[in-house]
Amino acid sequence: MAYHKIKGTKKAWITWAVLTALTVPAYAASADGAADGSAVTMKDVVVTATRTEADVKMVPNTVEVITADDIEKLGVTDVYSALRLADNVQIMNTSTGFGHRISMRGMSSDSTLILINGQRTAIEDTETTQNLLALDRINVHNIERIEIIRGAASAQYGSDALAGVINIITKKSTGKPSVTVGATTGTTNMSNYYHIDLGRQGKFSSTFDMNFSKDRQWTEHEVSGLPVKNLQGPKQSYNFSGTYELGENKNLNLDLGYYKDKLSGDWSHKEYNLGAWGGIVRLQDAKLETERRDASLSLTGKTKKDDYMVRTFYSKLDKFRFLPYTALAKEYGETNKYSIWGIEAKNSHKVNGDHTLTYGTEYDRYDVDGVNFGKDGDNGKNLNTYAAYIQDEWLLGDKWEIIPAVRYDHHSEFGS
Template identity: 40%
Template sequence: MKNSAWNRKSFLSAAVFIALMTSFGSASAADVQTKDVVVTANKTAMKVRTSPAAVEIITEKEIKTLGFNDVRSVLAYASNIDLSRAVMTGNAVRIRGMNSDHTLILVDGRRMAGEDTRSTANSYALQRLSVNDIERIEIVRGPSSALYGSDAIGGVINIITKVPTKMGITMGINTGTYDTATFLHANLGKHGRWTTAFDARLDSKRKILHYVYSGGHMGTPQGGHMG
């Protein structure tokens, strides 16, 4: 009886150990798979090691582990990316020293409304997203103009967001010397096979008269995107 009880305990212990190791192995494999797959370099899923371009991937796990609370901080952590404050309340993002209007920022592989012109040069893109909505960020360094146009000569930053399963709204306000910008990101949840999200921006700009900013001017909502 004692041997039978001991064998039963040994069997249960071994089963628990195997289950834990299998679970750990699966989780590790999933992390490696997510880290190793990139879709930005040639617009199709491929392994990082086979990508023709220099690629860096920052995962959701890294963002949480390092305690980043905004997208600007995440990109500042990446290699060969320079960030500085733009003229208004936005940011100038440069890859390998190229001008900010040669760095293309995408969200889920698409340009953000109001961010694809030389006058904006992606300066507001970073404020319009919450790190809590990010699954990973793919950074492709070097010319990608053949795929994305002349504004991707320096490189491409593709911010991949999580699939919205629940409804939620994220808002933010950035105030500078020259204007105030209000940002909105809304997840409308999952409806069958479709998921919907919406982004918008509203600017309040000060007028300039004889090189002095005074008064106020309320801009119109700067579009958004549905997906």
């Protein structure tokens, strides 16, 4: 059962979802690329589709995994380039010259849920800006794999996942100290990156990543007679991931992140004729400055029958924007601030070899402050959401798996 919110209204739909999958034997390819008829022996596992470790061929969704090796072989310089080769995922440049729109199965960009290590981060949340710049702020060189789930995943993740889920899983320590230094350059950007695996010291292991990049000016076109360039400038990001072993298969995990950019477009030589409304106006430079901080603390553990996780996280995004063709009357630009704090808990209990019960609960608090929000002079809004879900993975023989799932959401603005 999934709860779907409709932006701009206070209506809600309740839908029941029972996912069934017919699976068939998979076959591996031989070295020359032809199918050799032998069954796949290596188990490809994803965690996003059902919130549990699941064999790809047994998941009742269309699943695609892009690994770190795939990213390296492609030679991509950003996350969007890696996703362009995914099936049924469209990446489109915006008419305003910055950011990208993501469309899965033909749905709008705000119907796709983007997660980092299974959790939400602070992003723009209006219908036209949600996910617009979310992937621009991720260090592609720190990605272990990208799990793409196409099709509705609302029973597991809520109404943000109507089109599907993109879960970006970052690199963790291998337990052995190492340093990786690299540089990339392409049409749209250039970067140099550093991955430091600090290895294992006693019960503690950790990694530290840095990325310094610069977006290039690579396109210029007109929208309604106004000149539009993509924004260019420097970006930097820092990520720390540490794990402390509390016991056998029981870990305390800390993840910290910091991102900053300062982008601009040189439009000062352009003029726009306002006609009778004000004559000729000389456009100023476009500007976009963003700063984001992320923190996450989680407890994970496994026993013979249970696989559990408890996590709390916080993410804050400060954004200043000045686009002269949309803000001629806003001489000083606009500043918006977004933050999300959440706590969640989940457990997967193996009833027997063919029967796994997964249940959990979530609470999120969104705080938004800025010129684009609120009404009647109120420039901010505070939203609270809590949810509970339960699903049953039931394997019937070696070809059928049935996953009934029920979810309840309560949203402070849209109701239950």
